[in-house]
Amino acid sequence: MNKKITIAIDAMGGENSPYKNIKGISLFYEKNKDKDDYYFNIYGDEKKIKTELNKYKISDKIFQIFHTSSVVSDNETPLTAVKSSKNSSMWSCVNSQKIFKSNISLSAGNTGVLLVISRMILKTINGVSKPALAGLWPNKSGMNIVLDLGANIECDEKNLVEFAEMGSALYKSLFENDKPKVALLNIGSEEIKGTDIIKKAHSELKEISKKGGFDFNGYIEGNKITDGNSNVIVTDGFTGNIALKTAEGTAKFITDNLKKYLTENILSKISIVFSYFSLKKFKDKLDPRKFNGAIFLGLNGPVVKSHGSTDAIGFYHSIDLCYKIVRGNLMSQIKDNLSHLNDSE
Amino acid sequence: MNKKITIAIDAMGGENSPYKNIKGISLFYEKNKDKDDYYFNIYGDEKKIKTELNKYKISDKIFQIFHTSSVVSDNETPLTAVKSSKNSSMWSCVNSQKIFKSNISLSAGNTGVLLVISRMILKTINGVSKPALAGLWPNKSGMNIVLDLGANIECDEKNLVEFAEMGSALYKSLFENDKPKVALLNIGSEEIKGTDIIKKAHSELKEISKKGGFDFNGYIEGNKITDGNSNVIVTDGFTGNIALKTAEGTAKFITDNLKKYLTENILSKISIVFSYFSLKKFKDKLDPRKFNGAIFLGLNGPVVKSHGSTDAIGFYHSIDLCYKIVRGNLMSQIKDNLSHLNDSE
Numbered sequence: 205m206n207k208k209i210t211i212a213i214d215a216m217g218g219e220n221s222p223y224k225n226i227k228g229i230s231l232f233y234e235k236n237k238d239k240d241d242y243y244f245n246i247y248g249d250e251k252k253i254k255t256e257l258n259k260y261k262i263s264d265k266i267f268q269i270f271h272t273s274s275v276v277s278d279n280e281t282p283l284t285a286v287k288s289s290k291n292s293s294m295w296s297c298v299n300s301q302k303i304f305k306s307n308i309s310l311s312a313g314n315t316g317v318l319l320v321i322s323r324m325i326l327k328t329i330n331g332v333s334k335p336a337l338a339g340l341w342p343n344k345s346g347m348n349i350v351l352d353l354g355a356n357i358e359c360d361e362k363n364l365v366e367f368a369e370m371g372s373a374l375y376k377s378l379f380e381n382d383k384p385k386v387a388l389l390n391i392g393s394e395e396i397k398g399t400d401i402i403k404k405a406h407s408e409l410k411e412i413s414k415k416g417g418f419d420f421n422g423y424i425e426g427n428k429i430t431d432g433n434s435n436v437i438v439t440d441g442f443t444g445n446i447a448l449k450t451a452e453g454t455a456k457f458i459t460d461n462l463k464k465y466l467t468e469n470i471l472s473k474i475s476i477v478f479s480y481f482s483l484k485k486f487k488d489k490l491d492p493r494k495f496n497g498a499i500f501l502g503l504n505g506p507v508v509k510s511h512g513s514t515d516a517i518g519f520y521h522s523i524d525l526c527y528k529i530v531r532g533n534l535m536s537q538i539k540d541n542l543s544h545l546n547d548s549e
Numbered sequence: 550m551n552k553k554i555t556i557a558i559d560a561m562g563g564e565n566s567p568y569k570n571i572k573g574i575s576l577f578y579e580k581n582k583d584k585d586d587y588y589f590n591i592y593g594d595e596k597k598i599k600t601e602l603n604k605y606k607i608s609d610k611i612f613q614i615f616h617t618s619s620v621v622s623d624n625e626t627p628l629t630a631v632k633s634s635k636n637s638s639m640w641s642c643v644n645s646q647k648i649f650k651s652n653i654s655l656s657a658g659n660t661g662v663l664l665v666i667s668r669m670i671l672k673t674i675n676g677v678s679k680p681a682l683a684g685l686w687p688n689k690s691g692m693n694i695v696l697d698l699g700a701n702i703e704c705d706e707k708n709l710v711e712f713a714e715m716g717s718a719l720y721k722s723l724f725e726n727d728k729p730k731v732a733l734l735n736i737g738s739e740e741i742k743g744t745d746i747i748k749k750a751h752s753e754l755k756e757i758s759k760k761g762g763f764d765f766n767g768y769i770e771g772n773k774i775t776d777g778n779s780n781v782i783v784t785d786g787f788t789g790n791i792a793l794k795t796a797e798g799t800a801k802f803i804t805d806n807l808k809k810y811l812t813e814n815i816l817s818k819i820s821i822v823f824s825y826f827s828l829k830k831f832k833d834k835l836d837p838r839k840f841n842g843a844i845f846l847g848l849n850g851p852v853v854k855s856h857g858s859t860d861a862i863g864f865y866h867s868i869d870l871c872y873k874i875v876r877g878n879l880m881s882q883i884k885d886n887l888s889h890l891n892d893s894e
Contacts, residue, residue, distance in 0.1 A: 451796070461831055472827035479811060
């Protein structure tokens with residue numbers, strides 16, 4: 205069993221839990237019936253979880269339920285929650301990596317609390333100064349990774365360089381590309397632009413990229429994130445969070461407008477009949493559920509945070525992300541990449 | 550003539566100049582034939598400008614051409630350009646506010662050089678520590694203003710508060726709303742989130758808003774910029790620039806995908822016939838040319854920067870923006886608003 209990819213799941217985090225969490229597991233099970241290389245440790249209210257599990261025909265050889273008595277609420281702050289959370293599904297889910305050798309933990313619960321708990325239980329990897337939250341971002345040719353998305357609102361050049369190494373490791377584990385292209389988010393592409401920290405990070409990344417962990421594309425501006433020419437985009441958590449949310453808001457604004465105009469009169473409604481499959485493909489391509497799941501990097505074990513408001517399909521994609529991360533040996537990729545930094549000291 | 554709204558135009562800045570600049574003027578002239586309250590001081594190569602002007606029937610009572618012998622190129626850096634730019638159309642266009650009492654200057658040329666030249670010639674308003682670049686941003690119910698968009702990559706709370714007052718003045722001059730709603734861009738809406746500078750700016754804005762220049766909505770996240778609940782969104786130039794460009798990139802990514810899928814097969818192409826007018830309205834609503842023009846605030850005279858790559862319609866919108874800014878008495882609105890800050894010291 206230990207050789208299986210073991211995913212610890214907080215079944216109680218996020219809206220509509222455990223319904224969506226368990227349905228997400230069932231979707232993963234349906235799509236991976238040909239495999240027997242994975243296992244779920246499920247944490248939460250045993251009775252509720254069983255009620256949900258009974259709706260699907262999931263082999264009981266692929267999971268185990270661990271009853272927990274409390275749930276971290278969305279309103280709790282990290283400060284108050286940590287003390288009271290030790291019996292929670294979230295705590296136990298993360299702790300599962302320590303006591304049951306789960307390879308990864310997944311929760312759709314309170315982000316702030318999850319980050320603090322994860323840090324407390326798993327501890328930061330030696331040589332990493334700040335763990336970071338990384339996300340998937342759709343682009344022309346597939347997906348890239350952006351980090352940090354909000355774990356660290358202030359970062360120095362050392363942090364940014366570490367983000368580059370950890371983000372590259374994540375990209376390699378997910379996409380089997382042996383040399384990701386890294387870029388540094390900035391307000392211009394010329395070397396003279398940006399803050400002192402960014403300029404220092406630029407020159408360090410240029411040097412470190414020579415050790416082979418990634419190619420360095422230099423600076424990237426916000427309007428190029430989706431152009432597919434860079435695989436890993438590095439920034440501080442303040443900027444990353446605002447870029448991500450601005451992109452989400454813009455996408456919603458545009459698609460809301462499109463919907464409004466395409467349903468405004470009978471002619472435009474008829475047009476939907478003809479463009480149904482094309483519009484469906486368009487919607488599929490941009491479906492945010494496909495990019496659901498931010499990865500907390502830099503701890504002695506990976507933790508994935510699903511959007512709290514996503515549905516079962518979104519949660520399924522987060523489970524799939526967990527599976528791929530472990531299959532791609534994220535942790536050893538990170539250790540390999542971090543050795544570039546130790547060498548240089 | 551002095552009572553007219555006098556707009557100084559750099560006819561040589563940006564791609565396809567002076568063609569688009571002069572055509573922009575002709576579009577403005579066509580749409581404002583019933584008015585006689587405006588005048589253009591046009592700067593650039595007299596011969597080329599005349600060739601373009603001859604294509605349209607524009608009354609020669611509404612403009613004067615001032616020949617200039619050089620053009621600031623897009624590749625020049627502010628450092629090298631300032632020395633060599635004194636005979637340029639850009640320099641003369643900004644200087645026009647000093648020597649010909651133009652009320653505002655408009656250029657589609659090199660942004661960095663324009664900011665430096667404008668600062669040198671017009672000087673910063675007493676009481677303003679840093680001038681800022683403000684832009685229009687489409688939202689559900691119309692437009693809001695975001696600043697700073699990149700003039701100042703590092704800002705303290707004093708700068709952010711000044712941006713709030715200047716942005717509110719701009720909003721009032723453009724939309725005749727006597728109390729704009731101001732929000733501070735942050736990575737969460739709770740008061741504990743953000744950097745120290747942002748928290749300090751939050752508490753100062755709360756206090757200063759009591760003096761009546763604006764209502765303070767507190768923090769806003771990136772995904773709420775387009776929701777129409779705030780009229781002026783304040784941030785430092787680094788974050789603002791990245792948010793703006795990320796939004797532009799996202800919008801392009803989505804509309805490119807939409808185009809791709811709607812033209813992929815014969816059925817979807819037929820659908821366009823039925824949805825033609827609706828899609829046109831959709832496109833119109835999001836047409837970036839309508840938001841063309843960033844306003845440099847905090848100098849003793851307003852300067853508008855048009856996108857270099859926009860066309861004649863985009864340039865027309867920048868001219869219209871200049872006209873509205875002067876008609877709405879931006880400069881006295883700014884002085885009124887800045888008095889709130891002096892009172893508090």
